[in-house]
Amino acid sequence: MKHSMPQLPYTMEALAPYMSQETLEYHYGKHLQTYVDNLNKLIAGTPFENMTLEDIIRKADGGIFNNAAQTWNHTFFFETLTPRQTAMPDKLVQKLTEDFGSPEAFKQEFTQKATTLFGSGWVWLTEDTQGKLSIQTEPNAGNPLTKGMKPILVLDVWEHAYYIDYRNRRAAFIEAFWNLTDWEKVALRIT
Missing domain, CATH: 3.55.40.20 (Iron/manganese superoxide dismutase, C-terminal domain)
Known part of the structure; x- marks a missing residue:
């Protein structure tokens, strides 16, 4: 399974002034992309190749764990942000x-x-x-x-x-x- 970048639920400039477009370009666009790319390279031809991110996180260590966890963590973080804050249910x-x-x-x-x-x-x-x-x-x-x-x-x-x-x-x-x-x-x- 090839892991891919998540789609942001907002535009790159939408979180300003609290988080700038430049931050998202680097944090999402470069840092997260690097974790995804590294993960795909590291798992090719291994038992982790067809696992979900969650399974890799629970079973791997070293570089595979680090890149899988950072991919999952960043995706979860970015998906929790919103430009229009909601009231707490x-x-x-x-x-x-x-x-x-x-x-x-x-x-x-x-x-x-x-x-x-x-x-x-x-x-x-x-x-x-x-x-x-x-x-x-x-x-x-x-x-x-x-x-x-x-x-x-x-x-x-x-x-x-x-x-x-x-x-x-x-x-x-x-x-x-x-x-x-x-x-x-x-x-x-x-x-």
């Missing part, structure tokens, strides 16, 4: 209140973990098999699928995600992220 408000105290408490904890994650990586809202939500931080290409968790929301805190627009101000990028989150999509992902 009641179902999601209720679940965040149940597991974090309130949506505001969730956002505060998520922001804190994203701000303090050392180096490159990802911050995930995940759901376990019992339906409980939690926030996980994963370095490098880490993905909660490897731990049996269901991804619900993710923020990319690799420097390439924000350096064009925010330079070294990760906290400003995280704040901008909350203006781009498609809460309806997030709500659809919870059980």
